[in-house]
Amino acid sequence: MIIVSTDGSCLRNPGGAIGWAWVNHEGGNRSGGARSGTNQIAELTALLEAVTAHPGADPLLIESDSQYAIKCASEWLPGWKRKGWRTASGGEVKNLALIQQIDRVITEREGPVRFRWVRGHVGNHYNEMADTLAGEAARTVADGGPVVAEQTPAAETRSNWSTSMDHPAPEVPVGTEVKEESLTLF
Numbered sequence: 001m002i003i004v005s006t007d008g009s010c011l012r013n014p015g016g017a018i019g020w021a022w023v024n025h026e027g028g029n030r031s032g033g034a035r036s037g038t039n040q041i042a043e044l045t046a047l048l049e050a051v052t053a054h055p056g057a058d059p060l061l062i063e064s065d066s067q068y069a070i071k072c073a074s075e076w077l078p079g080w081k082r083k084g085w086r087t088a089s090g091g092e093v094k095n096l097a098l099i100q101q102i103d104r105v106i107t108e109r110e111g112p113v114r115f116r117w118v119r120g121h122v123g124n125h126y127n128e129m130a131d132t133l134a135g136e137a138a139r140t141v142a143d144g145g146p147v148v149a150e151q152t153p154a155a156e157t158r159s160n161w162s163t164s165m166d167h168p169a170p171e172v173p174v175g176t177e178v179k180e181e182s183l184t185l186f
Contacts, residue, residue: 001058001059001060001061002024002026002054002058002059002060002061003024003025003026003061003063003126004022004023004024004025004050004054004060004061004062004063005022005023005025005062005063005064005118005124005126005127005129005130006020006021006022006023006043006046006047006049006050006062006063006064006066006069006130007020007021007043007046007064007065007066007120007127007130007131007133007134008020008021008039008040008041008042008043008044008045008046008066008069008134009039009042009131009134009135009137009138010037010038010039010041010042010138011138011139011142013038013039014037014038014039015036015037015038016036016037016138016142017033017034017035017036017037017138017139017141017142018033018034018036018037018038018039018041018042018045018138018141019031019032019033019042019133019134019135019136019137019138019139019140019141020032020033020042020043020045020046020049020134020137021046021129021130021131021132021133021134021137022046022049022050022053022130023126023129023130023133024054025126029129029130029133030049030053031133031134031136031137032045032049032137033137033138033140033141034141035141035142040066040068040069040094040095041095041098042134042138043064043066043068043069044069044072044073044095044098044099044102045098046064046069046130046134047062047064047066047069047070047073047102048098048101048102048105050062051102051105051106051109051113052105054109055109055110056109056110056111057110057111058111059111059112059113059114060109060111060112060113060114061114061115061116062113062114062115062116063115063116063117063118063124063126063127064115064116064117064118065117065118065119065120065121065127065131066117067117070115070116070117072095072099072102073099073102073103073106073113073115074115077099077102077103080093080099081103085100
């Protein structure tokens with residue numbers, strides 16, 4: 001099983017520079033940022049980038065201190081899809097484009113993706129590493145500099161993101177069902 005910790009950071013939430021990061025427990029990490037966003041966008045982006053960077057059949061466990069990001073990618077996503085990407089109250093799903101990208105990469109991934117919530121800022125080594133990298137990325141972007149990821153095996157390029165990514169995420173048609181085991185929280 002591949003275990004990856006993720007985190008996001010936003011300076012002056014909402015609207016400040018954001019940073020995101022993932023850290024593979026066996027080695028390797030990536031971080032990046034954008035000039036403006038929210039903490040929720042940063043957390044979702046960290047999750048998206050972690051899944052995108054770890055394709056294959058091996059089970060993938062994403063650890064995050066963001067219950068919002070975990071629930072968006074697992075618990076809430078199937079219901080939103082059934083309701084035409086609307087919330088239970090009929091409202092618009094916030095951060096919809098990002099959540100649909102997460103849906104696509106999880107659906108496309110051969111192996112299952114699972115999520116585990118970890119308490120933030122209590123000494124969890126990998127969560128703390130991801131937190132540090134995300135914060136550094138946000139500060140670097142806020143200062144006008146590029147964010148360079150370290151030990152990056154693969155990646156995606158976005159015109160508005162500063163990263164070291166080099167290949168696009170696979171495209172999966174909207175409406176494709178997520179494998180049930182991909183939604184397991186533990």
